[in-house]
Amino acid sequence: MSTEKIPQIAFNPKKNKVLGVEIISIENLMSRNQKTDHSPEKAHVLKFNMIVLFTGGESEQLVDFVWHKVSKNTVIYLTRGQVNAFKFNKNLKGYLILFTNKYLEKQLNALPQTTTIRLLTSHLFSPKIEIPKDLFIKKYFHLFYKEFYKANETHIDTSTIHHLFVILFNKLERLKTNQLPQIKNTERFSIFLKFKELLESEYAKNRNADYYAKELHITYKHLNIICKEVVHATAKQFIDDFIILQAKRALINSTDRSSNIAYAMGFEEPTNFIKYFKKRTGYTPNAFKKIHS
Known part of the structure; x- marks a missing residue:
């Protein structure tokens, strides 16, 4: 088993290193596979955001161990900090748009309000979107790519790049809204975000749901109602899912x-951590x- 930690x-x-956004083709990424220190087919943590559009072939992509x-016409969306890996094959085609949080913040005024909610709570949404054929998403990705790599031009028209990014993001966000939880009470969603941050x-x-309810100055029952409305799970289930994801990333x-990770995550005994982890993952x-080394 490799003792090397997962690459960041x-x-x-x-x-254009100062722009904060880049687009590359999947074919180009596959060609880099043998020329880089880390293979994109091995698990790695992204320190940026990424949108992937597949325009040909069939494969799989790893997002947070799934x-x-x-x-x-499949789109995969990943946010900073998520674990990613590809499975390449010769028929695979498409594009990847990579962008920093700073770049996205500059565009937020032109993007739907749901964008902010989803970026704060990426775990509420599937990273996968199936694009209707008549939406012309591929056309906009291609225009973005052509604009970014204009031949014989040393200066990119940043205004055009920004506008194309906003158009693409808006179109994808409209599709994503179908996944938004139907939350009738915005105050409850605000409490949920505070719960997640805490x-x-x-x-x-502390892994006790009652502790978080008290810190939020609400009852355990109220916190459960909120969690069931937002994530369709109890507060305890949400806590366990969150901790397991952190444990997987740490491992x-x-x-x-x-054993050291167990102590760092607040378990008094490594055996307790092993039982907790195995009960919820099977490993x-x-x-x-x-498995992931």
Whole structure:
């Protein structure tokens, strides 16, 4: 088993490094496969956001340890911090748009309000979208690609790039809205976001749903109602799913022994962590780490 931790892939465009956005073809990415320190077919953590459009072939793409089947007119969306990997084959074709959080922030005024909600809660949504043939998404990706790599031109028309990005993002967001939870009470959603933020900072100290309810100055029952409305799960289930995802990321992103990770995640005994992890994944921490090494 490899002891190397999962690579953190930074945004490092081949062209216009200050722009904050880049588009490459899947064919180009496959050609880089043998020329880079890390294979895109091995699990890695993205330090940027990415939209992938598949225009040909059939394969799978890994997003946070789940393999998703992809084919023509499939879009995969990943946000910074998510785990990604590809499965390449000779018939696979498409485009990847890579962009930083800073770049996205500059475009937010021209994007739907749902964008902010989804970026804050990517776990609420499937990363996969099937594009209707009549939506012409491929055409806009192709225009973006042609504009970005205009021949014999040293200066990119950034205004055109920005407008094409906004058009693409808006079209994809309209499709994504079908996945938005139908939340009637915006105050409840606001409480849920506070719960998620608190969980992100406190999960190593406490895994008890009642603790978070008290910190939010609401009852355990009220927190459960909110979680069921937003994520269709109890508060406890949401906490467990969140912790398991953090554990998976830690296991493949560290050379530490699983016992050290157990302590770092707030488990008093490594055996408790092993039981907790295996109950919810079917694997021991070491077995899971071996699979993704």
